[in-house]
Amino acid sequence: MRLVFPFDLALPEPVRNILRHRIRSGLTIFGIAIGIFALVVLGALAEKVNTLLQGGERFLSDRVAVVGKGGGHPFFGPGALVRASVAEELLGLPGVACVEKNIAMLLEEDGGPTFGMPRIISGIDVQERLLCDRVAPSATETSFASGDWWRPGERGVIVLGVDVANYLNARTGQEVEIDGIKFRVVGVLNRTLTGPDNTAYMPLEDARLIMAKRRPFLADLRLEEYVRNIWVVLAKGADGEALAQEIAARFPDVDTLGPSALRGPLQTSNRIFQFTILGVAMVALIVGGLSVINTMVMAVAERVREIGIKKAVGASNAHILREYILEAAFIGLMGGLIGLGLGLVGERVLNQLAQEAAGSPLFLVTMRLALGSVAFATGLGAMAGILPAWRAANLRPVEALRTE
Amino acid sequence: MSQPILIVKGLRKIYRLGGGIVRALDGVDLEIRKGEMVAIMGRSGSGKTTLLNVLGGLDLPEEGQVILDGVDITRLNGRRLTPLRRQKVGFVFQEFNLIPTLTAVENVELPLRYAGVPRGQRRKKALEALEWVGMLSRAHHRPAQLSGGEQQRVAIARALVSRPALVLADEPTGELDSQTASQIMGLLLSLNRELEQTFVIVTHDPGLTRYCDRILRMEDGRIIREEIRERDV
Ligand SMILES: Nc1ncnc2c1ncn2[C@@H]1O[C@H](COP(=O)(O)OP(=O)(O)O)[C@@H](O)[C@H]1O
Numbered sequence: 268m269r270l271v272f273p274f275d276l277a278l279p280e281p282v283r284n285i286l287r288h289r290i291r292s293g294l295t296i297f298g299i300a301i302g303i304f305a306l307v308v309l310g311a312l313a314e315k316v317n318t319l320l321q322g323g324e325r326f327l328s329d330r331v332a333v334v335g336k337g338g339g340h341p342f343f344g345p346g347a348l349v350r351a352s353v354a355e356e357l358l359g360l361p362g363v364a365c366v367e368k369n370i371a372m373l374l375e376e377d378g379g380p381t382f383g384m385p386r387i388i389s390g391i392d393v394q395e396r397l398l399c400d401r402v403a404p405s406a407t408e409t410s411f412a413s414g415d416w417w418r419p420g421e422r423g424v425i426v427l428g429v430d431v432a433n434y435l436n437a438r439t440g441q442e443v444e445i446d447g448i449k450f451r452v453v454g455v456l457n458r459t460l461t462g463p464d465n466t467a468y469m470p471l472e473d474a475r476l477i478m479a480k481r482r483p484f485l486a487d488l489r490l491e492e493y494v495r496n497i498w499v500v501l502a503k504g505a506d507g508e509a510l511a512q513e514i515a516a517r518f519p520d521v522d523t524l525g526p527s528a529l530r531g532p533l534q535t536s537n538r539i540f541q542f543t544i545l546g547v548a549m550v551a552l553i554v555g556g557l558s559v560i561n562t563m564v565m566a567v568a569e570r571v572r573e574i575g576i577k578k579a580v581g582a583s584n585a586h587i588l589r590e591y592i593l594e595a596a597f598i599g600l601m602g603g604l605i606g607l608g609l610g611l612v613g614e615r616v617l618n619q620l621a622q623e624a625a626g627s628p629l630f631l632v633t634m635r636l637a638l639g640s641v642a643f644a645t646g647l648g649a650m651a652g653i654l655p656a657w658r659a660a661n662l663r664p665v666e667a668l669r670t671e
Numbered sequence: 672m673s674q675p676i677l678i679v680k681g682l683r684k685i686y687r688l689g690g691g692i693v694r695a696l697d698g699v700d701l702e703i704r705k706g707e708m709v710a711i712m713g714r715s716g717s718g719k720t721t722l723l724n725v726l727g728g729l730d731l732p733e734e735g736q737v738i739l740d741g742v743d744i745t746r747l748n749g750r751r752l753t754p755l756r757r758q759k760v761g762f763v764f765q766e767f768n769l770i771p772t773l774t775a776v777e778n779v780e781l782p783l784r785y786a787g788v789p790r791g792q793r794r795k796k797a798l799e800a801l802e803w804v805g806m807l808s809r810a811h812h813r814p815a816q817l818s819g820g821e822q823q824r825v826a827i828a829r830a831l832v833s834r835p836a837l838v839l840a841d842e843p844t845g846e847l848d849s850q851t852a853s854q855i856m857g858l859l860l861s862l863n864r865e866l867e868q869t870f871v872i873v874t875h876d877p878g879l880t881r882y883c884d885r886i887l888r889m890e891d892g893r894i895i896r897e898e899i900r901e902r903d904v
């Protein structure tokens with residue numbers, strides 16, 4: 268006699284049917300689980316980049332960048348210095364909430380290629396930052412896990428994003444050294460899942476010093492009069508594109524980028540990742556779907572007489588159809604849950620490895636990815652169950668009852 | 672005598688096999704009254720199963736009428752037949768009657784489940800039906816944990832649970848030893864008496880016909896003889 272677990276009887280009929288052939292069902296479920304595991308892990312990679320890019324888009328959506336002639340995109344362009352004094356003149360323009368002079372560069376020039384966002388230094392004027400925090404808080408989105416901004420005029424101080432802090436293994440109050448210059452950590456930011464996590468903020472003058480050390484040929488320029496770019500944060504409702512044009516017209520020695528020019532490159536890479544997920548989902552769909560179809564066709568073939576009996580006692584075609592689709596959906600659901608579980612373990616392990624190798628996590632299982640994967644697996648099972656269930660539902664009872 | 676619960680006129684059913692045709696039913700006329708217990712006998716292949724399937728609305732004839740409890744079921748399509756079968760007919764088959772993954776009481780609940788009866792109510796009715804057949808103590812056993820005779824008792828409870836006008840049993844004792852077979856027939860008889868349940872029972876065993884009021888003998892798709900009995904049990 269077959270082993271009957273007491274919990275078995277508490278389960279709904281479709282699940283009991285799945286348990287009738289544990290090895291067969293187990294293999295099918297495992298097949299789906301592998302597909303969903305791959306979907307979750309690659310999806311987590313994409314979601315990590317996605318959240319980063321979304322953060323970038325939010326950051327860029329309500330600002331205009333002012334750069335030197337030919338400087339291009341402040342993140343991706345070759346860069347060209349712009350006169351710092353332009354900032355004060357911009358502040359008076361209508362539609363401008365606040366401005367921030369900025370000198371951004373890689374934290375380590377020979378840091379090698381990075382996946383996602385590289386770690387950067389961002390030299391800022393803390394008074395400008397405090398003003399922006401006040402008049403346009405949504406534009407900065409930073410909050411402190413410990414410490415705070417430095418006081419105006421302070422030098423040799425640094426505020427670290429969480430991943431930079433982890434990478435440098437530094438806490439508030441400790442010292443870090445960058446390009447031979449010592450900095451006192453005055454604050455560490457909360458995780459934002461986007462740009463600031465990988466950013467080390469320091470006074471503009473300190474950043475200028477590092478830039479000068481790295482680029483000796485800039486020495487003959489009067490460097491203290493220049494910054495790498497100026498962020499113009501828009502007042503609520505201001506038209507960024509129009510403002511960008513207006514600034515370009517007023518200051519012939521600068522280039523400007525409005526919100527759409529700033530966001531453009533991010534959207535392209537975002538799309539590449541969406542296609543990656545789609546590709547993996549297609550593979551999971553085909554492999555998982557076929558094995559569910561196979562399992563359900565076998566189940567229906569074995570249960571012809573049972574189906575006949577159910578019809579004889581009053582089951583309609585719709586009842587049978589529903590029972591078998593439900594069973595297939597349950598197979599998908601179980602595969603999805605197991606795959607998600609494996610994916611979450613994978614996320615942890617891989618992030619641990621990434622942390623050790625690259626200093627920051629690379630994977631992020633978002634709620635929508637988790638729910639989406641399980642829903643996808645369940646839907647996949649149900650879809651794959653339609654054909655076998657349809658066959659079961661349309662069996663003629665008299666013939667079904669003649670089978671043994 | 673009570674009113675007829677089933678009136679059958681001129682039933683014909685043909686199967687085409689290869690080149691030839693089989694006249695599985697070849698002009699069957701029949702009347703069954705409420706509370707009767709009727710046996711159908713006949714050699715294998717004489718059309719007994721086909722007749723039962725047509726009477727219960729599982730199969731449609733080529734010709735003729737089946738009026739069950741006032742409804743001509745030969746005029747209904749498959750979609751309309753299903754709910755009718757649910758309400759008016761109970762089936763008991765020879766063997767493998769039960770769904771192996773369901774417990775006895777869940778098997779008995781099936782017709783009610785498909786009829787949309789709420790959970791608590793159908794459980795109550797199913798347990799009551801199990802009590803009629805003496806299987807209450809086995810309510811939560813699976814078919815594999817029951818003997819052949821016990822399985823048939825559960826199948827009978829399932830056929831009775833919605834109190835149908837007619838219960839059709841196709842060789843319900845065919846796979847049982849003679850002692851168990853007698854017990855099952857005795858059970859059917861007592862249900863017939865106590866619940867006034869109408870039964871049509873196909874059987875091979877002449878010994879078992881003594882439980883019935885009337886015996887119909889089939890040959891080549893026709894009823895060739897009818898015996899009316901004084902029940903001697
Ligand atoms: N699906 C079918 N296809 C072809 N012939 C069938 C089919 N069902 C029954 N028959 C034939 O119809 C005749 C009556 O069968 P059946 O009603 O099962 O007889 P019984 O139950 O009395 O043994 C037999 O000759 C049988 O071979």
Ligand SMILES: [Mg+2]
Binds near residue numbers: 720
């Ligand atoms: Mg037969």
